[in-house]
Amino acid sequence: MIQAIDRAAKVLELLQGSRHLGITDLATALQLPPSTVHGIVSSLREHGLVAKERGGQRYMLGPTLLKLSSVYLDSLDVRARSMRWTQELARRTGMAVRLGAPHFAEVLVIHHALRPDDSPQMLETGAALPAHASAMGKVLLAHDLGFQRAVFADPLTSLTGDTVTDPAVLAAALPAIAEHGYATEVDEAVLGESSLASPVADARGDIVAAVAVVYPTADGPASDAVLHALRDTARNISRELGASAWPPRIAPPDD
Structure with missing residues (x-):
């Protein structure tokens, strides 16, 4: 298993549903340093897989997942x-x-x-x-x-x-x-x-x-x-x- 992909997948899993979590929350759940989690979340944001609350410090699932899920269902x-x-x-x-x-x-x-x-x-x-x-x-x-x-x-x-x-x-x-x-x-x-x-x-x-x-x-x-x-x-x-x-x-x- 590729560690970086595994960690990114776990971040997305933690954010599923309507969950909005901050870096500290994610770091605690993943048992990783906040700096490591911040890097993962930043990379996911670049691809639209994670989005940041407007005016806040918490994160949620991003719009790219909706596009990917539609493609998956259509296939x-x-x-x-x-x-x-x-x-x-x-x-x-x-x-x-x-x-x-x-x-x-x-x-x-x-x-x-x-x-x-x-x-x-x-x-x-x-x-x-x-x-x-x-x-x-x-x-x-x-x-x-x-x-x-x-x-x-x-x-x-x-x-x-x-x-x-x-x-x-x-x-x-x-x-x-x-x-x-x-x-x-x-x-x-x-x-x-x-x-x-x-x-x-x-x-x-x-x-x-x-x-x-x-x-x-x-x-x-x-x-x-x-x-x-x-x-x-x-x-x-x-x-x-x-x-x-x-x-x-x-x-x-x-x-």
Whole structure:
């Protein structure tokens, strides 16, 4: 690992979300001298990866990351091929639809189709969801043993009173998820929010993403018609990617 790149990546990670941190804060978190951190931050600023508060001494993520993230999303074949299917799923169910892919030990929302109504909504593309507390994450865990190993490597965080944090309990539920081709989540990440997800396969038969419908817990559980529409969507996106079978095979850790 190249030390300078590793340190720069850790600075960006510390600034993720809406965090604004000063040099002292970053130096403490990284256990590095402030002068070293100042040099890293200055280099990142030159490339627009970090920005300084107007009139302040704290730093935040810079606009270049937005450009890079857009390029990354546009390059994803699974996202491009899912657009019309996720939009149709939102129309059929009246629910918001997420498409997520594994990202280290989390699920990255790579596409978000809003509910087809006039209610205020926030676009979630780019958001990171906890794998153990989301339906998409459970689907990915059930079909990808390498992802499972990464997620279970660290203690699982409790987000609500319903979050499952025991890896053994979560692992015991995964075979049934792989067999039936869907997973559910009720109030495990956000109180009052539930989701239902199914896997998306590529031409090799491997899972590459998960697609989910999201709805208020008070409106649940999701009906058989919603589950049928969701599974149809996951199967259709998989066919677009060249999959000859669905659900995906279970990928071993070294795949």
